[in-house]
Amino acid sequence: MGGKQDGEEAYGKPAKYDPTFRGPIRNRSCTDIICCVLFLVFILGYIVVGVVAWVYGDPRQVLYPRNSTGAYCGVGANKDKPYLLYFNIFSCVLATNVITVAENGLQCPTTQVCVSSCPNVTWTVGADQLLQKVGEVFYTADRNFCLPGVPWDMPVTQSLQEELCPGFLLPSTPALGRCLPWVNSSTPPELPGIPSNTTISQGISGVLDSLSARDITVKIFEDVAQSWHWILVALGVALVLSLLFILLLRLVAGPLVLVLILGVLGVLAYGIYYCWEEYRVLRDKSARINEVGITTNLGAYRNVQETWLAALIVLAVLEGILLLLLIFLRQRIRIAIALLKEASKAVGQMMSTLFYPLVTFVLLLICIVYWAMTALYLATSGQPQYVLWAPNASLPNCEKVQMNTSCNPMAQPMNYSCPGLKCVFQSYSSTGLVQRSLFNLQIYGVLGLFWTINWVLALGQCVLAGAFASFYWAFYKPQDIPTFPLSSAFIRTLRYHTGSLAFGALILTLVQIARVILEYIDSKLRGAQNPVARCIMCCFKCCLWCLEKFIKFLNRNAYIMIAIYGKNFCVSAKNAFMLLMRNIVRVVVLDKVTDLLLLFGKLLVVGGVGVLSFFFFTGRIQGLGRDFENPSLNYYWLPIMWKTWRGTTAPWTGPTTCPNPS
Numbered sequence: 001m002g003g004k005q006d007g008e009e010a011y012g013k014p015a016k017y018d019p020t021f022r023g024p025i026r027n028r029s030c031t032d033i034i035c036c037v038l039f040l041v042f043i044l045g046y047i048v049v050g051v052v053a054w055v056y057g058d059p060r061q062v063l064y065p066r067n068s069t070g071a072y073c074g075v076g077a078n079k080d081k082p083y084l085l086y087f088n089i090f091s092c093v094l095a096t097n098v099i100t101v102a103e104n105g106l107q108c109p110t111t112q113v114c115v116s117s118c119p120n121v122t123w124t125v126g127a128d129q130l131l132q133k134v135g136e137v138f139y140t141a142d143r144n145f146c147l148p149g150v151p152w153d154m155p156v157t158q159s160l161q162e163e164l165c166p167g168f169l170l171p172s173t174p175a176l177g178r179c180l181p182w183v184n185s186s187t188p189p190e191l192p193g194i195p196s197n198t199t200i201s202q203g204i205s206g207v208l209d210s211l212s213a214r215d216i217t218v219k220i221f222e223d224v225a226q227s228w229h230w231i232l233v234a235l236g237v238a239l240v241l242s243l244l245f246i247l248l249l250r251l252v253a254g255p256l257v258l259v260l261i262l263g264v265l266g267v268l269a270y271g272i273y274y275c276w277e278e279y280r281v282l283r284d285k286s287a288r289i290n291e292v293g294i295t296t297n298l299g300a301y302r303n304v305q306e307t308w309l310a311a312l313i314v315l316a317v318l319e320g321i322l323l324l325l326l327i328f329l330r331q332r333i334r335i336a337i338a339l340l341k342e343a344s345k346a347v348g349q350m351m352s353t354l355f356y357p358l359v360t361f362v363l364l365l366i367c368i369v370y371w372a373m374t375a376l377y378l379a380t381s382g383q384p385q386y387v388l389w390a391p392n393a394s395l396p397n398c399e400k401v402q403m404n405t406s407c408n409p410m411a412q413p414m415n416y417s418c419p420g421l422k423c424v425f426q427s428y429s430s431t432g433l434v435q436r437s438l439f440n441l442q443i444y445g446v447l448g449l450f451w452t453i454n455w456v457l458a459l460g461q462c463v464l465a466g467a468f469a470s471f472y473w474a475f476y477k478p479q480d481i482p483t484f485p486l487s488s489a490f491i492r493t494l495r496y497h498t499g500s501l502a503f504g505a506l507i508l509t510l511v512q513i514a515r516v517i518l519e520y521i522d523s524k525l526r527g528a529q530n531p532v533a534r535c536i537m538c539c540f541k542c543c544l545w546c547l548e549k550f551i552k553f554l555n556r557n558a559y560i561m562i563a564i565y566g567k568n569f570c571v572s573a574k575n576a577f578m579l580l581m582r583n584i585v586r587v588v589v590l591d592k593v594t595d596l597l598l599l600f601g602k603l604l605v606v607g608g609v610g611v612l613s614f615f616f617f618t619g620r621i622q623g624l625g626r627d628f629e630n631p632s633l634n635y636y637w638l639p640i641m642w643k644t645w646r647g648t649t650a651p652w653t654g655p656t657t658c659p660n661p662s
Contacts, residue, residue: 014582024466024473024489028496028566035506035569036499039455046448049441050374056434057377061384065177066112068147068424070384073114073177081114085145085179087166111163111422113147118172118179125167130157138165145169161419243354245601250344253337260601261326268319275312279305329589336593346471349478352486353467360460364453371449378441381434389424450512454505461556462501463489466563489563497562500569504555511551515544 030036064072065084074082088110129137135152138144146165159165170181248256282305326333347353387404398418407423434441466489474480482488493501522537554573557580561572580587 024469024492024564025566028492030496030499031562031566031568032497032499032503034499035503039451039499039502039506042448042451045444046452049378049444049448050370052434053374053377053381053441056381058380059376061380062376065114066384067114068112068422070386071114078114081116082177083115083118083174083179084177085113085115085118085166085172087111087113087163089170089181111147111166113145115145115179118174119143119145119169120171121169122171123169125156125160130155130160132156134159134165143169158419163422242601246344246347246354249340249601250348253341253344257333257337257340265319265322268315268322271315272312272319275308275315279308279312282308329593332589332593336590339590339594340598342472343468345477346468349471349481350467350485352484353464356460356464356486360456363456363459367449367452367456371445371452374445375442378434378438378445381438386423388421390418390421395419446516447509447513450509451502451505454508454512455501458501458505458555458559459493462493462497462559462563465489465560466492469560469564493563496566500562500572501559503569504558504573508548508551508555511544511548515541515548518544 060072060075064074066072067078067084071078073084123143125137132155133152134146134150134154134156137156138146139152146159150159150164154164156165160167172179172181174180386407388401388407389403390398390401395418398421401418401421463486467485470482470485470489471477518537518541522541525533525537554577557576558569558573561567561576561579562569565572565575567575
């Protein structure tokens with residue numbers, strides 16, 4: 001007994017029963033003021049960075065392509081011409097560094113013109129057409145791809161020398177606003193004067209790969225914009241199902257949990273039976289796994305007896321583990337059921353807590369959108385630089401022109417003495433104050449993203465903890481419950497504990513930044529590492545992952561103590577750790593059992609609405625009328641990947657019962 005007493009006192013003495021305690025104390029003061037001031041100063045600097053990015057940045061450099069004169073396609077005077085056509089795409093794809101060309105907005109040393117549609121046929125200027133007029137070859141033949149203002153009666157030869165009209169056209173497909181050829185063709189056509197079609201195909205593939213991620217992102221935004229109302233409908237259905245589940249927990253928590261457990265056991269039992277039947281049928285007939293080998297055709301494994309035997313073993317092990325857990329943890333399951341009943345009662349008395357996740361979602365959305373817009377504006381803060389360029393600088397009339405000197409494409413007059421002389425885009429400037437500090441500003445933005453997101457999550461945890469603590473310590477319910485428990489907890493948290501939340505969020509942010517840096521180093525050195533170095537790197541990553549999980553768990557319980565007792569972060573974290581260690585078995589078992597029971601409910605809601613969304617967006621639900629037609633999407637799976645409501649009550653209701661177990 002003495003050793004046990006000493007072990008308990010090693011983690012502090014439990015709080016004595018206080019019949020006058022009425023939940024979150026009201027007489028409290030501001031905590032962690034230094035961290036609060038530091039956080040507010042950081043946010044002020046974050047706002048300044050956003051203003052600087054907004055002043056100097058121009059996201060049109062990324063969203064819209066530019067023509068040779070620097071004008072954007074798809075906006076302004078070129079509103080009806082959203083695509084960019086390269087007169088000689090090979091000047092891009094045959095460059096020594098295709099990635100650099102792509103990063104510079106695919107501005108290549110060739111004439112670029114905004115067009116209303118990309119060409120869909122292969123065409124080259126014939127020898128008999130060189131003596132004809134531009135209007136006869138291009139305008140009347142529906143090949144109006146010349147620069148604006150080219151005269152009708154200009155000879156075709158002159159227009160080609162000055163690159164005012166294209167010498168050939170290729171069937172092209174728009175890729176992020178650029179007309180790039182041979183996307184759907186495996187064999188490029190033979191063109192005169194082009195050294196290697198294989199090299200061209202490889203170059204175009206490199207350009208397409210550099211744009212694929214950006215093109216997919218644009219399509220995802222299009223899908224969201226087209227199906228957002230149906231996503232809201234699915235979220236509404238999920239909300240109704242979640243409310244029904246919470247109501248059932250309050251009324252028939254015991255039978256409902258029993259049905260869920262028996263349902264899982266039944267599904268596993270049926271899976272075992274089905275796998276055994278398949279294995280028995282294929283035992284003497286099918287091929288063995290060593291005969292099939294490794295193949296990308298997953299259907300081939302369905303006819304292999306080892307596949308069903310492995311599935312049978314896995315399901316049997318899961319069934320056995322679940323049965324053992326039910327036998328040895330039956331008392332804990334009863335406590336977990338009582339905990340769920342108490343949580344459902346709390347939600348019934350404070351219905352506003354069901355909608356607080358919307359506040360957290362909106363705040364998180366603001367943090368992410370602000371960071372994304374700031375990063376985009378910072379990345380496009382460089383001013384475009386233009387230089388003089390001509391297709392053939394060795395011509396007599398071009399020798400006097402200083403090529404590669406700066407120019408203004410909007411004001412530079414055309415010098416017709418040098419055929420094809422143009423003011424073309426070269427790169428974005430990197431000499432300004434913002435450009436020299438661009439890397440540091442982006443790092444500041446990433447730090448701001450992590451810190452603000454963690455602070456918003458901490459705010460939600462502390463607010464809900466305060467609200468549910470008010471319910472738990474109310475002796476006479478609902479008379480002793482505050483009129484607006486959630487609003488009171490929200491105001492109290494912001495007024496007194498902003499610094500404490502910032503302190504905990506900063507600790508978690510530093511660990512997450514360390515993980516990001518480690519992942520970056522690992523990606524850069526992955527090809528040159530030896531097995532020992534990879535093992536060490538893996539150990540570091542595993543340790544940081546465990547540290548992040550531990551800090552998240554400790555922070556959550558520290559925020560609960562802050563919401564109840566109003567102490568600073570360090571004291572609250574210490575008290576929370578001591579409390580958890582004194583009740584380690586109860587905390588671990590109840591927390592995991594409750595999470596498991598709530599997981600069954602989440603799977604019910606997510607599975608039901610997910611299956612319904614799948615059948616709707618794949619067009620398998622017919623007969624609903626035109627008002628309920630499913631939209632045509634690029635990726636039908638995108639709107640299905642939605643999140644349902646989390647069970648937010650159990651993580652806070654459980655720990656609040658520990659300080660007063662009597």
